[in-house]
Structures are given as structure tokens and as C-alpha cells.
Amino acid sequence: MSISTPFIRRPVATTLLSLGLCLLGILAFHGLPVASLPQVDFPTIAVSAKQPGASPEVMAATVATPLERTLGMLAGVNQITSNSTQGSTQIVLQFDLDRDIHAAAGDVQGAINAALTMLPAGLQNNPTYRIVNPADSPVLVLALTSETLPPGQIYDVADTLLGQKLLQIEGVGDIIIGGAAQPAIRVELNPLQLAHHGIALDSVASVISANNLNRPKGFIENQAQLWEVQANDQLRQAADYLPLIVSYKNNSALRISDVAQVHESVLNVENAGYYSDQASVLVLVYKQPDANVIETIQRIKNMLPTLKLALPPTIEVHAAVDRSQTIRASVAEIERSMVIAVILVILVVFVFLRNGRATLIPAITVPISLVGTFALMYVSGFSLNNISLMALTVATGFVVDDTIVVLETISRHIEQGLSPIQAAIRGTQEVSFTVVAMSLSLIAVFVPVLLMGGIVGRLFHEFAMTLSYAIFISMLLSLTTTPMLCACWLKKNKYPHGHGRNSQHASTETPTTTTVEYLSLSHATSDEYLKKQALFGKISLFYKRSLALALRFKAVTLLLFFLSIGLNVYLFVVVPKGFFPQQDTGLIMAALVADQNISFAAMDQKLKHYIALSEQDPAVERVMGLTGISQMNRANLFLALKPLSERSDTPAEIMARLNAVFAKEAGARLTLSPIQDLQVGARSSDASYQYTLQSGDLTALRRWTPKIQAALSQLPAITDVSSDQDVKALKTQLDFDHDKMAQLGITQAQADSILNNAFGQKQVSTIYNPMNQYHVVVGVAPQYARSVEALRSIYLQSSTGQMVPLSAFSQWKTENTALSVNHQGLFSASTITFNLKSGYSLSDATTQINETINRLQVPNAIHGSFQGTAQAFQDSLGSEPFLILAAIVVIYIVLGILYESFAHPLTILSTLPSAGLGALLALLLFKMEFDVIGLIGILLLVGIVKKNAIMMIDVALNLQRQENLSPEQAILTAAVLRFRPILMTTLAALFGALPLALGGGYGSELHVPLGVSIVGGLFVSQLLTLFSTPVMYVYIDHLGKWCRTHIKNAKILKRSV
Secondary structure, three states, X not given: OOOOHHHHHOHHHHHHHHHHHHHHHHHXXXXXXXXXXXXOOOOEEEEEEEOOOOOHHHHHHHHHHHHHHHHOOOOOEEEEEEEEEOOEEEEEEEEOOOOOHHXXXXXXXXXXXXXXXXXXXXXXXXXXXXXOOOOOOOOEEEEEEEOOOOHHHHHHHHHHHHHHHHHOOOOEEEEEEEOOOOEEEEEEEOHHHHHHOOOOHHHHHHHHXXXXXXXXXXXXXXOOOEEEOOOOOOOXXXXXXXXXXXXXXXXXEEEHHHHEEEEEEEOOOOOEEEEOOEEOEEEEEEEOOOOOHHHHHHHHHHHHHHHHHHOOOOEEEXXXXXXXXXXXXXXXXXXXXXXXXXXXXXXXXXHHHOOHHHHHHHHHHHHHHHHHHHHHHHHHOXXXXXXXXXXXXXXXXXXXXXXXXXXXXXXXXXXXXOOHHHHHHHHHHHHHHHHHHHHHHHHHOOHHHHHOOHHHHHHOHHHHHHHHHHHHHHHHHHHOHHHHHHHHHOOOOOOOOOOOOOHHHOOOOOOOOOHHXXXXXXXXXXXXXXXXXXXXXXXXXXXXXXXXXXXXXXXHHHHHHHHHHHHHHHHHHHOOEOOOOOOOOOEEEEEEEEOOOOOHHHHHHHHHHHHHHHHOOOOEEEEEEEEOOOOOOEEEEEEEEOOHHHOOOOHHHHHHHHHHHHOOOOOEEEEEEEOOOOOOOOOOOOOOEEEEEEEOOHHHHHHHHHHHHHHHHOOOOEEEEEEOOOOOEEEEEEEEOHHHHHHHOOOHHHHHHHHHHHHOOEEEEEEEOOOOEEEEEEEEOHHHOOOHHHHHHOEXXXXXXXXXXXXXXXXXXXEEEOOOEEEEOOEEEEEEEEEEOOOOOHHHHHHHHHHHHHHHOOOOOEEEEEEHXXXXXXXXXHHHHHHHHHHHHHHHHHHHHHHOOOOHHHHHHOOHHHHHHHHHHHHHHOOOOEOHHHHHHHHHHHHHHHHXXXXXXXXXXXXXXXXXXOHHHHHHHHHHHHHHHHHHHHHHHHHHHHHHHOOOOOOHHHHHHHHHHHXXXXXXXXXXXXXXXXXXXXXXXXXXXXXXXXXXXXHHHHHHO
């Protein structure tokens, strides 16, 4: 008794089990999270520290380097980078994929604590960390605007009410608020007045710090009452600081109002943000590396109504960027493609069977297989994303194959006169091995993918497992539910053995094991019988005669087979290669970089001008922009595109059109890059791809970076070439006469402190309010800080109390300096970023860059390497041939075990070159790159096309063993018998992939290459393998006999000796 017999004889139990599986899948479907892609983010943590007034070099030397040395010793860190700018340092730690991010966060905090003793005392606060990848794009941007409130007050509301609450939401990694700064009280000193009164600059800061306090003062109590002691020691308004006494001279008080102006302002006046043409404060929300975008945004949206109630009514909150909208649209699009694929597959079955009852069976089992897969996906912790749903869409063409094989076999036995129950039992006994062999060998294709490491392995783990789940469930249903339905629904044939009025529709599926059945099969493949059939019979007759001719001229067919192998190798070399398709997420990020010595006012005007230019494009819906967040000469723009229903342009076409407009603008460079769901690497950059130079010699690095950048700018494959090495900013270099300082009794610490108080935006005191804290900033008035000559107005107090001008013991000159200092792996680093020109692939770009670096003869002290997406591409490019080879080896092992043969798996594997040939030709024809999506398509084809060979070879082996036919006769009969189910299963798989190839909408960039490669591979392989597989079967059979004969003769000879 076979495993199927109990299920056939107990239809109620089988039906209930199938319904139970379907219900589980439906429940799981509603519980599955929705995402754009599987969870592939590297665990990433960003550490930041601030020291107002410090130059990038000072921040790099005193803050970044000590922290890097401590953090670099943590377990699992595979990359550490840092970026130091004016008064700020950010260190980014990227951990191994298998590192638990929360455990890593605890280690990071411990390392920060250990490094505190090595950090300078002037830090605004201790370094902090966030579980966030700063190279990611924000998942949500909220724009706060008001017709009445100034930006500083809007910022205060955003920082006090929104920022803190949003950070508490699960999945939110970091919040960046830009467009303004926190309110503050600014004390603007008149250095000449201070010098006139003999007061040092730092004396004012000391007076403010000593008078603005909020300390505990205790209680007064007696036996009956208790009084809390309070005082007016907290100065909350600007007017409260004006009467503070700086010193007494000649019984007269010198107050702050005499030497300074005090007003309420913001912490940093050099900030600006815009929502279209309206001044705005932008709240950028970043997700944690392991967070689900849609769930995170939904939690924020659920909280926003409550938060809005706490905001002033004059503030409007706009959801300027919402990444969840395009993600939901892309998932909905692939779900529609899956439904269409199911319908097309069922139609293919109906066209071949021309039997409503028979067609209804796969119409039931195919959806149950797909719906049941949702249950296993839920248990495995997967999500509904473009990759997993692509797997299910492709699976529609796979899961029907097992049902077709079983259904054809049972139908044939019914045609021979058996009752439906007997035919179901006998049919499943005959084809159970074939079904298991096809399913296991297809699952085996993905074993190498499951064992892959890195981002590609993580990305396609869900794809491989989801497809394997669907195939496994389909195999179970084909051996249980399918024969049960056949036994219950198919009618007994009144005209058995292929005679009578229904003979023209008789199935020609599985051969039987008796001579009578063989005679029936011989009749079914005879020319006379095929001539009497409808159109399909004539097609089968044509195929039979063509195959007979191919078997007669086997050498020519074999030559064509080897030619296809050579053509595969050639096409693999010449096909353009990439890493991952560029997605249309409806968002483009732009980096605006102006002259390195530009003022804030000029940068603000440029930002507004570029926003206006961008919004003139017909495909752009709105533009947001920020400046002042990091470097003075940089601004970030977010371009929200119109929905696909309102535009037909791709992001690449829109960027090309905008670049043509921006090329006419002078004094700034705008680099555009589309926001992608897949972010590789942790370094922020202006363009999509990165090439990083590292060296222990900073001077050599700064000398060679512009040379390499200039050379790369001339390459035909890349555009928008830029670097993060900004070393042409201006600085004032002071040279102190230390002998003169010692003579005057002035120390270096005193001079540095005075300069910091004058020009460092020093925060000298804190105002504690119930919901937030604000700072008091001391510095010289703006008119004394607009030129280098302002240094002449700075005076220091000597040891004798005399006011000495700074110029008395120092000289200064203007030089170039860096706006930022970058490290990677403790070494100084410069990153050159670039985009691809239209018509060129990433493989073209990397090849040209490597050739250019070799031609320039860069010193050994400077090491260059691709980073981010370009690095992942190079890693995947080297592993692609080995991955395909590993898949072939695994399939051979599985088939060898199933067939207990070394030779027959080779016949089955001979189908593979034609599949790869078709896939590569299709990609070239439609001008698509061979990337990881195309690679998965070829792996799928490896599993699909070998099914045809399995169906042929199973019949041929039975005919040879049981009917003693020659290999030529056996394979010819088997090929004609299996021609109908082979064509049927191939067309089912082809039409299952067709919606992917023809799809549009959001996310189509991902599934179109997969569909094109599968459809192209199936079309070419169907034409070639119908002839090459029988020929290879004959050759390998003869080779096997020759080997067995020689081994036998060798044994006989050995015994005789």
C-alpha cells in the first residue's frame, strides 16, 4: 500500500486536512508583517560627540581617535568609520550580520565609558550612541510650518514634544531636527569696551555661570510646619542678565549691559529648512537596522494625533516623506501579479486537458499550496515582501507540475478502463518517485543559497525557503489531495483502452509495466494514431519525426549542445553586470555642495534657488531642503516624485533631466541619487557608489585624492564624481611668541580660553525649564567676527592686570584647511563617490576604475577599495559562478542518490546550458543587467528545466528495463509520450513568470528581470532540450555500457591472472 492510499480511501479526512491547512495559511497571512525587502540590514550603531568651537582636526585627534581605538576592540565589528566636522564627531560601527544589535549596544556603552578618561574636558556632554545607520535615508519626514511663529520656536516645540516622544516608539532609531536650532540666550560682547574697562572676556562667562544657577537649597521646618527654600537664582529671560555685575571699580558697578548686548535667539543661527518655498523645521525619522518600516511608520501615525493636540494651533504638520506608501504599493503590485499567475496557470491546464472537472483539481491544489506556505512563513518569522512574494508568484508555475503529472497518470489509467479509485491508487504508485525526485531536486537548487553568507545570502534566504516550502507542500498535496479529488470527481471511461468516441482525447502519460499496456503506449505514439488527433496530435507527430532525425544525426545535435555551453560562457562574460536593480521608491535625495568658503547667507540663497529649480520639473511633486546640519557648504534636498499614475518617467530619466538644468548653475554642485530600500554599508555619500582611499600618511592622501578624482572624472562609465575631502576652506593660523607671552605673564591656556570665549559659541550656562533645558551662549558681537582683522580687538589680561592686545604676542595668516576629517579602520580616509552614466553597468565602472588606479601608479601607502554597494557587487561577482556550480553539484548528488546511478543525473543536467543561454540572451535583448535577481532566475531555471529530462528518463528507463528496448527506441517513445506533460508544465511555469516579466508599478524593477530571465530561459530550453536530452541519453547510455563492459573485462582479466 502506497502512502496515498489512506488519503484516497478517506476523502472526508483528506478534505478536512486540506481545509485546515488553508485556514492556517489564511490566519498566518493576516499576521505576517509587510516590508519592501527581507531583513538584511547590518547591525549598525552610531556614536556621536560634540565640542562647540573645535575644528575638524581637533575633533578627529582628541575625540574620534580615542573612541575609535576603544570601540575598535569590540567583538564582531567588521567596519568602523568616523566623520569629524566643526564641533562634532560621528563614529559608525558596523557589526557582523549575526551579531545581536542590543547586546552590541551594551558593549558600545561600556567602551564609551572606558574612553571617557582619554577625552577632552570641553565636551558638551559625554558621547552618546544610537542604534541607527546614518547612511540610511529617513523613513518619514515631518515638515512643521507656521505663519506666525519663528523657526526657533517651532524647533523648540519639535525638540521638546515631538522628538522625545518619537524616540520612544519601537523601531525608531534616531531623530534629526533641522531647519532651525534650540532657543538660547546669546550674550554678544564688545571686546573694545571690555578692554577699556580692563575686563577679560572669560570674566563675563564666569559671572554668568556663577549667577545663573538652579541648585537645591534645602528646607526650614519646625514642629508644625516645613518651608522649602527657593530663590531667584535661575535667570530665564534675556533681560535678567543685563543687570549682572561684572566688576566694581571706583565704587561703580560695571554691568553686562555696559559691555554686551543680550537677546533671545537660537543656539546656532546658521540653520535653515524649507518645505517647498516655505520656511520649515524638518523632523527626519530614521529606523533601527532591525525595524520594519511599515510597522514603525504606522506606530508614529497612530501617535501623531495625540501629539498634534499638544502643539500650538498655529503649527501645521505635513507628512512630507512617507516611505510606507510606496512599499505598500509595491507589495500590492506583486500580489496582483501572483493572482494573475495563478489564473494563467489554470488556463494553461484547461487548454491542454479540455476537461472542466480535471481542471478544477489544480485550481484547488495550487491555491492551497500557496496559502499553506503562508503558515510556514509565519512560523519562520518571514514577512510579505517583494522577494518572498516573487518566490510565491514563481511557485505557481512549479506547484502545478506535480498535480499535472499525477492527474495525467490517473486520467490515463481511467482511459484504460480502471475505476477512478483504482486508477488513483495505481497512478500515484507509479509516479510517486517521479514527483518526489522532481520536488527534491528543485529544492536542492537552493541549498547553496541557504548556505551563503553576506548580504546576498541574507537577502535571498526568504526567497529560497519560501519557494522550498511551496514545493514541499505541493508535493504532499499531489500525493494526497490530488489523487483523492481524482478518485471522487473523474468519471469512469465507457470506452477503455483508448478506443471509442473519446479516444482522440486519451492521455498519453505514464507508461505501464505490462506488455498489454506497452502495446497501448506504442499505439498512442504511432504515426497513424497521431494523425487522427487534433492539432496537438499533429504537433506531436512533427516532434516525433524531428526527434527521429536528431537521433539519426546525433553528432550534429551533440555539437550544438557543446556550442550552447561555449555560448553560455561567452554571454556570461559580455553581459552587463550589476548588483541589485535600481528601485523607484518615489524619492530622490540630492546633495548640494557649494564653495568651501561660502557664507551661510549665500548658502541659504542657493538652497532656495535649487529647491525652486527642482520643483519646476513636471515629475516632481514637492521638494524639502536643509542646510547647517553638518558643514556650512552642504545642504540636503529631498525630492518627492509624483505617483506613478501621474508620471511615466523613471528616476534615472528625471535625474538626467534635472542634471541638465543644474549644469547651467555656477558656484555649486548638486548630486542626485534615488533612495533605495536596500542600503549596503554605513558611510553616507553624495552618490550611489563609493571608492575609498585609506592611508596612514594624511599628507599623501590629501595630495593623491584630487589626482585620482580628476582621473576618474574622465571615465566614460561614471558621472557625478566627487569626494568628501574638503581641504580648501579658509582658516586663520595664529603663531604665538611664547617668550613674549612668558614675559607678559600670559599662558597658552589663557589665550586658548579667551579665543574660545570670543569665537567658539561657548555654552557657559544652562537654563532649566520644566520640559527642556536651554543654554546661554557667549561670544563677541557679530561685527567683531566678520574678518581676520577682528583678532586685533581681542585683549588679554597680563599677570600685572594690564590689558594686552592679542597682536602684541602673536601673528596670524590665512591658510586653507579641511572642513571634515574622515577615518576608516583608524586610518585617514577619503571617499570618492560616483553614479553610473546611462548605458553603462556597475561592472563597466569597476573595471574602468581598477584600470585607472593601476595606470596612475598610486603609492603603496595609499590603499583603495570599493565600499557599500560597489563592494557587495564585487563580492557577489566573484561568488556567482561558484554558486551556480554548487547548485549543479547538489542537484547531481540528489539525483544520483534517487536514481542510484552516476550516469543518468548527467543526462538530466545536460538540459541546463540551454536554460542559461536563454536567460542571458533575454537579458541582453531587453538591455537588462545580470545581477543577483538574474542569478536567482538562472538558479530557478536549473530546477525547472531538469524536470523535463526527469519525466523523459523515467519512462525511457522503464521501457528499457521491462520491454528490453534499445536506448534510441526507448527515449523516442518516452519523449513522445511525455511531450504533452512536458509542454504543459513548461508553459505553466512560463505563464507563471509572465506577470513578473510584464509587470509595472512600484517594485517592478525587482521582479521584471526575474520574469524576463525565466521566460527567456524556458523558451530557449524548451526548443533545445526536447532534442538534446534524448541524444545525451543515448550517448550516456552507450558510455555507461562501454564502461561496464571494460570494467567487467578488467575483472575477468584480473581473475585469469
